[in-house]
Amino acid sequence: MTERSQPIALERFRQRLDSGQSPAYLLPLSWLFASGVGARTLAYRVGFLRPVRLERPVVSVGNLTVGANGKTPLVICLANRLSELGVRVAVVSRGYGALMRSPRPVIVSRGQGPVVEASVAGDEPILIATKSRARVVVFPDRVRAARVAIDELDAEVILLDDGFSHRRIFRDLDLLLLDHHRPLGNGKLIPAGTLREPRRAIRRAQALIRVVSSDQPKHWPLPEPIAEMSFAPATLTDLAGRDLMPSDLENARVLVFAAIGRPTRFLNTVRSLGAEIVATRFLEDHSPVDAELWASARLARAQGAKVVITEKDRMKVSVSEASHGLESSVLVLSIALRWTFGLDRVERLILNLLPGPRHESVEVKI
Numbered sequence: 001m002t003e004r005s006q007p008i009a010l011e012r013f014r015q016r017l018d019s020g021q022s023p024a025y026l027l028p029l030s031w032l033f034a035s036g037v038g039a040r041t042l043a044y045r046v047g048f049l050r051p052v053r054l055e056r057p058v059v060s061v062g063n064l065t066v067g068a069n070g071k072t073p074l075v076i077c078l079a080n081r082l083s084e085l086g087v088r089v090a091v092v093s094r095g096y097g098a099l100m101r102s103p104r105p106v107i108v109s110r111g112q113g114p115v116v117e118a119s120v121a122g123d124e125p126i127l128i129a130t131k132s133r134a135r136v137v138v139f140p141d142r143v144r145a146a147r148v149a150i151d152e153l154d155a156e157v158i159l160l161d162d163g164f165s166h167r168r169i170f171r172d173l174d175l176l177l178l179d180h181h182r183p184l185g186n187g188k189l190i191p192a193g194t195l196r197e198p199r200r201a202i203r204r205a206q207a208l209i210r211v212v213s214s215d216q217p218k219h220w221p222l223p224e225p226i227a228e229m230s231f232a233p234a235t236l237t238d239l240a241g242r243d244l245m246p247s248d249l250e251n252a253r254v255l256v257f258a259a260i261g262r263p264t265r266f267l268n269t270v271r272s273l274g275a276e277i278v279a280t281r282f283l284e285d286h287s288p289v290d291a292e293l294w295a296s297a298r299l300a301r302a303q304g305a306k307v308v309i310t311e312k313d314r315m316k317v318s319v320s321e322a323s324h325g326l327e328s329s330v331l332v333l334s335i336a337l338r339w340t341f342g343l344d345r346v347e348r349l350i351l352n353l354l355p356g357p358r359h360e361s362v363e364v365k366i
Helices: 005-018 024-046 069-084 125-130 142-151 197-205 263-272 292-304 344-350
Strands: 059-064 089-093 107-111 133-136 157-163 173-180 207-212 228-239 253-258 276-282 304-311 330-339
Touching: 024 142, 059 069, 069 089, 069 125, 069 157, 069 173, 069 330, 069 344, 089 125, 089 142, 107 125, 125 133, 125 157, 133 142, 142 157, 173 344, 207 344, 228 263, 228 344, 253 292, 263 276, 263 330, 263 344, 292 304
Parallel strands: 059 157, 059 173, 089 133, 089 157, 173 207, 207 228, 253 276, 253 304, 304 330
Antiparallel strands: 107 133, 228 330
């Protein structure tokens, strides 16, 4: 079994950018991108462009760099905590990866789980709707999506998923996630680097949240975060519905399959559990997975191996006749968010935006 070359090449290219290896020919394109970002920032600063202020508080959860950095698990965690406190929370997303486009905002969930498929909403909104009690609305025009959440779903607060660089909506609170290892990537903007905006954009955020892993260096070149979080393996199930333990992957022969932003992180997580990696199959983030997944499952079974996928990719899998009885050969490894410190501070920042008294903070597991 072999790796899928194009996504692997792209991931390796991203790793080279993160490590500071930036091809010189990309620098002029980064300068051009920077000029565009700068012009837009100036337009908002002088009032030529004005953000739309909504009737409810808006909390943005976002990154300064491209690629996965834990936004979706954080959105799920915050949505569950707010719901537990009696807050009607809605998550608004652009709906990346949706194959079908609606002419109006799509209500993915009214708070009781998804009511549409991933092909309509995208994988991350379906995951949020599955794992939280939030109302979820998707649409490329997030102003319209947020207004549906307010007018039709009676949302008290809006969580703007991946919203830091989305300046069109005024936000009352910006939560910015930064990777401890390389918070600024290689320091260069897209495409010579992974920065979406220059470093100075950090000043727009009211709260920095540091994302760490076990091998992180101690040096931190930015203002101290108000919170710190990490991720760890949580549950393992197969598509037949059988519950396993992550420890069951020790010495198991597996093919790691992922269509996410940073697949090597997931690969390293599986490897850390002691699995024997016999092959990988990486697709572009948000890609449809059915055909490739079942083909990989057949190849893996022929070699006495299992396929391990992410919980996010599970949202796109259709178990039907096309699966050919391979459900027990595909394992879903979920990742849990762990707080080192600061969750109470993040929670207070959000609750302070809401009118009236709220109940005391309680622990909510996701």
